[in-house]
Amino acid sequence: xxxxxxxxxxxxxxxxxxxxxxxxxxxxxxxxxxxxxxxxxxxxxxxxxxxxxxxxxxxxxxxxxxxxxxxxxxxxxxxxxxxxxxxxxxxxxxxxxxxxxxxxxxxxxxxxxxxxxxxxxxxxxxxxxxxxxxxxxxxxxxxxxxxxxxxxxxxxxxxxxxxxxxxxxxxxxxxxxxxxxxxxxxxxxxxxxxxxxxxxxxxxxxxxxxxxxxxxxxxxxxxxxxxxxxxxxxxxxxxxxxxxxxxxxxxxxxxxxxxxxxxxxxxxxxxxxxxxxxxxxxxxxxxxxxxxxxxxxxxxxxxxxxxxxxxxxxxxxxxxxxxxxxxxxxxxxxxxxxxxxxxxxxxxxxxxxxxxxxxxxxxxxxxxxxxxxxxxxxxxx
Numbered sequence: 589x590x591x592x593x594x595x596x597x598x599x600x601x602x603x604x605x606x607x608x609x610x611x612x613x614x615x616x617x618x619x620x621x622x623x624x625x626x627x628x629x630x631x632x633x634x635x636x637x638x639x640x641x642x643x644x645x646x647x648x649x650x651x652x653x654x655x656x657x658x659x660x661x662x663x664x665x666x667x668x669x670x671x672x673x674x675x676x677x678x679x680x681x682x683x684x685x686x687x688x689x690x691x692x693x694x695x696x697x698x699x700x701x702x703x704x705x706x707x708x709x710x711x712x713x714x715x716x717x718x719x720x721x722x723x724x725x726x727x728x729x730x731x732x733x734x735x736x737x738x739x740x741x742x743x744x745x746x747x748x749x750x751x752x753x754x755x756x757x758x759x760x761x762x763x764x765x766x767x768x769x770x771x772x773x774x775x776x777x778x779x780x781x782x783x784x785x786x787x788x789x790x791x792x793x794x795x796x797x798x799x800x801x802x803x804x805x806x807x808x809x810x811x812x813x814x815x816x817x818x819x820x821x822x823x824x825x826x827x828x829x830x831x832x833x834x835x836x837x838x839x840x841x842x843x844x845x846x847x848x849x850x851x852x853x854x855x856x857x858x859x860x861x862x863x864x865x866x867x868x869x870x871x872x873x874x875x876x877x878x879x880x881x882x883x884x885x886x887x888x889x890x891x892x893x894x895x896x897x898x899x900x901x902x903x904x905x906x907x908x909x910x911x912x913x914x915x916x917x918x919x920x921x922x923x924x925x926x927x928x929x930x931x932x933x934x935x936x937x938x939x940x941x942x943x944x945x946x947x948x949x950x951x952x953x954x955x956x957x958x959x960x961x962x963x964x965x966x967x968x969x
Contacts, residue, residue: 621695626814627681629692632663639706644691652691659706663691669849670701675837676849677701677829680811700811704826705833708905711826713864717903719761719784721863723791724748728771733796735873741769743882744792747870750888751790754896760903763787774857781861788831788902789865790895791857794882796874803848806836807867809859810852819859827864831902835866838898842890845871845878864906868895 621628632644632654641654641661650665662671667682670693679701681694693702704711724745726732732740745766752762763784765777781789795805808828812818821828832850840847848869858865870891871878881887904910 622686622692624684624692628695629684630695630698631686632691632693635693635698635702661702663693670697672705672833674847675833675840676847677705677833678849678851680813680852696811696813700825701829704830708830708902709910711830711906713824713827714906714908715786716907716909717760717786717788717864719763719787720752720755720899721763721765721781721784721787721789722748722752722755723765723777723789723857725791725793727766727769730771733794733873735794735796735879736876738794738873738879738882740794740796740873743794743870743873745769747792747888747891750892751792751895754892755899758896758900760899774860777857778860781863781865784863787863788899789861789863790835790899791865791867793867793869795869795872797872799874799876801872802875802878803846804836804839804843804871805848805869806832806839806850807853807855807858807869808832808850809865810854820862821859821865823862824864827906828858828866830905831864831898832866834902834905835868835895835898838896838901839868839870839891839894842894842897843887864902 619634620631622631623629632652635641636644636654639654639656641656644652644654646652647662647665651662651671652664653660653662655661660673663683668679670677670679670683679694679697681696684692684694686692724741724747726741726744728741730741732744734740745768748764749767752764756762763780765780766772777791781787795801808831809819809821809825811825811828812822829850836847836850839845853867855867858867871882873879873882
């Protein structure tokens with residue numbers, strides 16, 4: 589649990605700063621990109637150099653970690669898994685190995701996952717957040733997931749009301765997309781979000797699976813990648829993951845629940861709203877232990893406090909009045925520049941200057957499970 593508190597503190601401090609995702613010299617460092625199946629990758633040595641990390645260490649599970657005095661980043665062991673201070677994330681592209689066995693991270697994941705988490709104060713869409721739109725998933729003719737004693741539509745509404753009260757006490761204007769057991773379409777929710785400026789969107793859900801399925805999960809819209817038309821929500825790809833990790837870390841720290849990870853999903857609601865948005869899965873109704881906890885006021889209060897902690901951490905980072913902080917200095921680290929531009933998509937290469945195709949490697953598969961939160965909505969001032 590201590591690691592999860594450390595992660596929140598590390599994010600709030602805007603720990604470190606990352607590179608431009610291009611094969612060029614920027615910010616005092618040369619990036620050595622390679623291409624695999626049309627995706628550009630950055631070697632771990634470049635990341636370590638830029639982020640001022642100590643040499644990599646392998647763990648007993650097959651993962652590789654780099655660290656400094658504030659943060660530990662572990663790549664793997666699963667092909668699409670990354671963890672920061674013990675908080676798990678699922679990547680857009682699988683990790684790769686170079687011909688000499690070095691870990692490679694995709695430039696897309698550098699730009700839309702690692703960078704925004706490690707230095708949220710450099711997110712270009714930062715603005716002061718005044719309104720929190722809270723969406724109790726499902727409702728009316730759509731009860732959502734069902735456990736032995738709880739329905740998703742009911743628990744999400746109960747938590748949404750409590751969260752609205754908690755955030756109102758912190759000075760936010762709160763809007764509920766539904767206040768009773770009513771059905772609202774995804775488009776109605778999107779329309780409601782579009783009415784508010786300087787806002788963020790939280791949609792609350794529970795999950796169902798096998799009796800051993802468990803964990804708290806936080807979802808963002810799948811980020812924009814090469815060859816895929818961006819959706820409105822992709823304008824906030826960086827802010828979305830910063831919000832997701834803040835909320836996920838807050839909930840885990842307060843509840844000590846199983847970490848189901850921050851995940852990406854192709855979900856029309858999250859990809860259609862124009863403000864930073866996440867889907868929060870508070871547990872599995874088909875897991876007896878988690879369902880029992882969700883039926884208690886004490887556990888629900890811990891969840892609400894964790895989400896509130898995350899919202900406060902995120903909105904503090906997004907406020908332009910929050911200034912940039914220097915990165916910590918550690919012994920035995922390479923020298924680099926702190927204030928380098930955030931990663932950007934690499935422009936199409938000129939055919940005559942195309943890099944040699946690297947040795948073909950076997951690709952890894954990902955077995956990450958996917959949950960699709962769904963919700964129907966309404967509003968409240």
